[in-house]
Amino acid sequence: CFSSSAAAHIGVGISGQEGIQAVLASDYSFSQFRFLQRLLLVHGRWSYLRMCRFLCYFFYKNFAFTMVHFWFGFFCGFSAQTVYDQYFITLYNIVYTSLPVLAMGLFDQDVPEQRSLEYPKLYEPGQLNLLFNKREFFICIAQGIYTSVVLFFIPYGVLSHATQSNGVPLADYQTFAVTTATALVIVVSVQIALDTGYWTAINHFFIWGSLGTYFTILFAMHSSILFNIFPKQFHFLGSAHNTLGQPVVWLTIALATVICIAPVLAFRFLKLDLKPQLSDTVRYTQLVLQKKQKPCGRVGRGVGGG
Amino acid sequence: MKNEEEASERPDNTAFTQQQLPAWQPVLSAGIIIPGFLIIGLAFLGIGIALFLTSQTIQVLEMDYTGVEKDSPCFRCTSPSNQTCTCEVTFSLSTLFTGPVFFYYGLSNYFQNFRKYGVSKDDYQLTGDTQYFKSPRDVCFPYAHDSKNNPIVPCGAIASSMFNDTFELYQIINGTKKKVPLDGKGISWWTDYNIKYRNPLPVNGSFASAFDGTVKPINWPKAAYELDLTDPNNNGFLNQDFLVWMRRAALPQFRKLYRRITEGDYATGLPAGNYSLTVYYNYPVLSFDGRKKVVFSNVSWMGGKNDFLGIAYLVVGSLCVVMSVVMLIVYAKFKFSDDDDA
Numbered sequence: 001c002f003s004s005s006a007a008a009h010i011g012v013g014i015s016g017q018e019g020i021q022a023v024l025a026s027d028y029s030f031s032q033f034r035f036l037q038r039l040l041l042v043h044g045r046w047s048y049l050r051m052c053r054f055l056c057y058f059f060y061k062n063f064a065f066t067m068v069h070f071w072f073g074f075f076c077g078f079s080a081q082t083v084y085d086q087y088f089i090t091l092y093n094i095v096y097t098s099l100p101v102l103a104m105g106l107f108d109q110d111v112p113e114q115r116s117l118e119y120p121k122l123y124e125p126g127q128l129n130l131l132f133n134k135r136e137f138f139i140c141i142a143q144g145i146y147t148s149v150v151l152f153f154i155p156y157g158v159l160s161h162a163t164q165s166n167g168v169p170l171a172d173y174q175t176f177a178v179t180t181a182t183a184l185v186i187v188v189s190v191q192i193a194l195d196t197g198y199w200t201a202i203n204h205f206f207i208w209g210s211l212g213t214y215f216t217i218l219f220a221m222h223s224s225i226l227f228n229i230f231p232k233q234f235h236f237l238g239s240a241h242n243t244l245g246q247p248v249v250w251l252t253i254a255l256a257t258v259i260c261i262a263p264v265l266a267f268r269f270l271k272l273d274l275k276p277q278l279s280d281t282v283r284y285t286q287l288v289l290q291k292k293q294k295p296c297g298r299v300g301r302g303v304g305g306g
Numbered sequence: 307m308k309n310e311e312e313a314s315e316r317p318d319n320t321a322f323t324q325q326q327l328p329a330w331q332p333v334l335s336a337g338i339i340i341p342g343f344l345i346i347g348l349a350f351l352g353i354g355i356a357l358f359l360t361s362q363t364i365q366v367l368e369m370d371y372t373g374v375e376k377d378s379p380c381f382r383c384t385s386p387s388n389q390t391c392t393c394e395v396t397f398s399l400s401t402l403f404t405g406p407v408f409f410y411y412g413l414s415n416y417f418q419n420f421r422k423y424g425v426s427k428d429d430y431q432l433t434g435d436t437q438y439f440k441s442p443r444d445v446c447f448p449y450a451h452d453s454k455n456n457p458i459v460p461c462g463a464i465a466s467s468m469f470n471d472t473f474e475l476y477q478i479i480n481g482t483k484k485k486v487p488l489d490g491k492g493i494s495w496w497t498d499y500n501i502k503y504r505n506p507l508p509v510n511g512s513f514a515s516a517f518d519g520t521v522k523p524i525n526w527p528k529a530a531y532e533l534d535l536t537d538p539n540n541n542g543f544l545n546q547d548f549l550v551w552m553r554r555a556a557l558p559q560f561r562k563l564y565r566r567i568t569e570g571d572y573a574t575g576l577p578a579g580n581y582s583l584t585v586y587y588n589y590p591v592l593s594f595d596g597r598k599k600v601v602f603s604n605v606s607w608m609g610g611k612n613d614f615l616g617i618a619y620l621v622v623g624s625l626c627v628v629m630s631v632v633m634l635i636v637y638a639k640f641k642f643s644d645d646d647d648a
Contacts (some may be wrong), residue, residue: 076419077417079419079422080421109325109331156557158612160557161611162609163609165606165608167605168493168563169561173556176556177556199331199332203329231502238498238502241497248609248612262622262626265334265339269336269339269633274640284333
C-alpha cells in the first residue's frame, strides 16, 4: 500500500477503524470514502486550475519586467544599466505584484462546487494536462516578451523627442524609468484583473491595494524627506511629481496598456465564441441562471411566506 | 460526550473556510467587449487626430554643426587645438518662428545612459557636504583625483564631461548683427535647483574659499565657483547649465535645453530673415563618431514636436475599431449558426 501511494500523483488515506497508518503516509486524508468525490472533482480541479493560472501569470509578469532590460541593452552600450530605479526592482516582486496573484491562487473558481460535482467531465483538462503544458508555457512566455517589447519601445518612441510644456526635455533617464515602471505595474495589474475569474473582497483589496501601494511608495521615495536623510540612496528626487504630471506620460502609459491588453482580450473573446471549453459553457449558464433566479427567488419567498 | 467531541472536531463553516465568499464572476460577454473595443478605438482615433494636428503646428529647426564635411562652417574647429575656436553657422527663416522659442543643443552617439558613467558622481559633494570635498567617493575613479592627488570637486565622469560649447545668436538686419537675447533661467528641474544640489557654505565670506584644497575637473576651463561670476544664484553647483548636464539622458541621441528666447523684440518669436549663430566650439565629439547639433523649437500643451504619439494613437485606434467589427461579425455568425443548428 505504501508503494502505490508513492507511485501516484497524490496519496489519499481513509482514517477509520483499521487504524491511521494510511493517514500518516498520505497527502490527504478523510474519514469516509464518499468524500473522495469532492476531493477530486471540486478541490483537486480547482487546485489544478489555480496552479496553472498562477504559473502562467508568474512567468508572464517576470518576463515582461526583465526583458525590458534586454531591449534597453542595445541602447545603453550593453552596460547592464537598469531601466528602473533600484528600489522598484526590489519591491516589484515582493510588494507590487505578489498579493494579487496570491489571492488568485487561493480563491479562484471557474465553476461553483455544485456544478463541479454535476459535471464530472470538467475533471478532464486535469487528466489531459491541458491547462499548463509546453505549448501553454511558451504562449505565456511569448506574451511576456511581447509586453516587454511594447513597454520599452513605446516610451522609447515617445519620450526620445518629447518635452514638457515648459520646454524641458523628457528624455532623461529618471523620467524614462518612472514612465516604464508605471506602465509595467499598470499593465500587469490589468492582466491579473483579466485572469482572475472569481473576485472576492480580498481580490479587490489586493489588486487595488497593490496599485495604490505602488503610487504611494513611488511618491514617498521620490520625496524630499527621504532624500534629505539618504541623498545617495534616494537620488530620484522629484521624478514622480515631474513625470506623472505630464499629459504626454499618461498618454504613453494608456497607449502601452491598450497595445498590451487589447490583443489578449480579443483572443480570449474569440476563443470563448469559437471554441468554448465545457467549463466556459457551464460558467456562463450558471451565471445566466443566477441572474434569472434572483428576482424569481424574492417573489418565491414572498409567495411561500404568505 | 460524543456530541461535544463532534462539535469540537467539526471544521469551520464560515464562508471563508468553505470557499463560498460572495464574489463577482465576470464573463467576457459580447455586450461589453464589442462596444468596449469600439469606444476605445474611437477615443484613440480622436486623441490621435488631436495629437497629430498639434504636432504638425510645431516648428522645429535642426542644424548639425559638428563640422564633418570639409565645406561645413565648423570644419576648421575639428582639429584639436588649445584655443577656443569660433565658427559661424548661418541660416534663414522664411516665416515667423512663433515664440517662445526654445534653443537646445543635441548630441548623438553619446551614451549618458552607460551604467559606469551614470554612477560616477558623488551625491554628497553635490549637496554641499564639504567633508566629501577632500575625500571623494571611490565611484568617481578615475575622475576623483588629479595627477598630483588633489581631490577634484565635482568629481566623477558626468561632471567631468560637461558640455562646454557656448552659442550667441544674431539676426542679420541690413548687414548689421543684432544680438538675440537668450534667457537661461529655470531651464533645469525645480527640485534639482532647490533641493537636490546645494552649494557649500561660503568660508570667511568667500564662496571660492569653500573649495580650498580641491581642484577643478581636468576638462573644465573654469572651476565650479567660477561658472557664472555675474550671478551668485547661477554659480557653483547651482549653475543651470551644470544641472541640465547632470540630469543624464536615457538614450544615445538626446537634446538638452540651452536657452529660451523670450525677451525683448523676440518675445513673440523669431521673425523671418537671416540669422547667424556664433559657436564657441570647445567640445570634441569626433573621436567617438558623435555629432553635435542645435535645435530651435516651439512648444504646445503636449510639449515639442512628437509625430510618433499621434501616429501611434491613430494606428491603435483604427486597429481597435477593425477588431470590434471583426469580433461582431464572428459573434453574429457564430450566434446565428448556433441558433440555426438548434
